[in-house]
Each structure stands twice: as C-alpha cells, then as structure tokens.
Amino acid sequence: MWDDSKSVNLSIIVTRILMAAILSSVFFLPYLGKMYLHNRSMDDALLVRFIAPLYLCIIPAAIALFCLDRLMSRIKSDEVFVSGNTRALRIISWCCFVVAVITGAASYLYLPYIFIMAIMIFCGLIVRVVKNVFSKAILIKDENDYTI
Amino acid sequence: MPIIINLDLMLAKRKISSLELAQRVGITPTNLSILKTGKAKAVRFSTLEQICKELNCQPGDILEYKEEKQT
Numbered sequence: 001m002w003d004d005s006k007s008v009n010l011s012i013i014v015t016r017i018l019m020a021a022i023l024s025s026v027f028f029l030p031y032l033g034k035m036y037l038h039n040r041s042m043d044d045a046l047l048v049r050f051i052a053p054l055y056l057c058i059i060p061a062a063i064a065l066f067c068l069d070r071l072m073s074r075i076k077s078d079e080v081f082v083s084g085n086t087r088a089l090r091i092i093s094w095c096c097f098v099v100a101v102i103t104g105a106a107s108y109l110y111l112p113y114i115f116i117m118a119i120m121i122f123c124g125l126i127v128r129v130v131k132n133v134f135s136k137a138i139l140i141k142d143e144n145d146y147t148i
Numbered sequence: 149m150p151i152i153i154n155l156d157l158m159l160a161k162r163k164i165s166s167l168e169l170a171q172r173v174g175i176t177p178t179n180l181s182i183l184k185t186g187k188a189k190a191v192r193f194s195t196l197e198q199i200c201k202e203l204n205c206q207p208g209d210i211l212e213y214k215e216e217k218q219t
Contacts, residue, residue: 146189
C-alpha cells in the first residue's frame with residue numbers, strides 16, 4: 001500500500017537519478033545538441049551557442065539537486081521544520097533564478113530559451129514561497145516546543 | 149525575559165526535587181528544566197495549576213514580573 005514513507009523514498013530515488021543524468025549530460029550534451037540541430041535542419045555552427053548556456057546551467061542544477069537530496073534525507077529522518085531545510089529551499093530558489101538569468105541572456109542567441117527563463121522564474125518563486133512557509137512553521141513549532 | 153520563574157525557590161521551600169515535581173505534575177524533567185531555566189515561551193494554565201497544587205502555592209509565588217531596563 002502506498003504511504004508517505006514510500007513517497008519520500010520515491011522522491012529521493014528520482015532526485016538521485018536526475019543528479020546522475022545532469023552530471024552525465026556533461027558528456028552527452030554535444031551529441032544531443034547536434035541531434036537537435038539536425039532534426040530542425042539547423043546549421044552545426046550554432047552548436048556552441050546552443051549548448052554553452054546548458055553547460056552553465058549544469059552547475060546551479062547540480063547544486064539544487066544536491067540541496068533537494070539533503071532536504072529529502074532530513075524529511076525521511078523526521079527533521080522537517082528545521083533551519084537546514086529552509087536554507088536548502090533558499091539555495092534551490094536562487095539556483096532557479098540563476099538558471100533564469102543564464103537562459104534569459106541565452107535567449108538573445110537562441111530565442112526558445114526565453115520559455116525556460118519564464119518557467120525557472122516561476123519555479124524559483126514557488127520554492128521561495130515554500131521556504132517562507134517553512135520559516136514560519138519553524139517559528140510556530142519552536143513556540144509549541146517551548147510551551148510547557 | 150521580563151517574566152522570572154522562581155521555581156527553584158519554591159522547590160527548596162517545599163523540599164521537593166525537580167524530578168519528583170515533574171513526575172507529580174505529569175511533565176518530563178526536561179520540560180521542567182526548560183521552565184526553571186526561563187527558556188519556556190509559554191505555560192499552560194493546566195500545568196501552572198498542577199505545579200501550584202503540588203507546591204501548595206500561588207502562581208505569584210512562582211511567576212514574577214521584572215521590567216527589563218533599556219540600555
């Protein structure tokens with residue numbers, strides 16, 4: 001039967017698979033980039049300007065996924081409303097904004113990146129709001145823990 | 149904090165240990181320690197009632213207000 005514990009484990013597994021995918025993309029991006037350009041009958045000369053922003057995005061993506069993994073591990077250990085989790089969420093939201101800046105700048109070279117920029121701004125904002133909720137929850141929990 | 153907890157004083161007067169009071173009141177020794185050391189943020193009336201009952205005192209004997217001097 002499906003329960004919270006299995007849900008947390010699934011989140012951890014998916015996060016780690018994504019971490020492996022992001023790190024292995026370092027080697028596969030040029031090949032995937034060429035395939036994409038060929039499928040759209042675009043010039044191979046565009047390859048560098050197409051994949052350079054993606055390489056830049058790998059760093060904040062890896063940081064965000066690492067923080068997500070730490071967050072999920074703490075949640076698995078029943079450490080939910082702790083300052084470490086708000087710190088992780090803050091870092092994840094900033095990583096989203098950094099990717100938004102990179103893809104926003106890259107949209108000058110390849111316009112569809114603007115859609116990634118918009119999505120990352122939205123994701124960063126949602127994560128930031130969740131971080132605010134966690135911060136408030138920690139204050140309430142603290143108040144509760146110290147009520148005798 | 150402006151509210152001072154004079155629990156140690158009452159415990160000494162009534163010659164009861166912290167552990168014994170915690171057991172009688174029904175709270176953990178850790179929570180009683182939090183109360184004694186002034187780290188508590190709030191006290192339930194039910195807890196205060198039990199403490200006063202066991203120590204045979206008034207809330208004012210345990211709680212004292214001292215205005216913080218502004219520096």
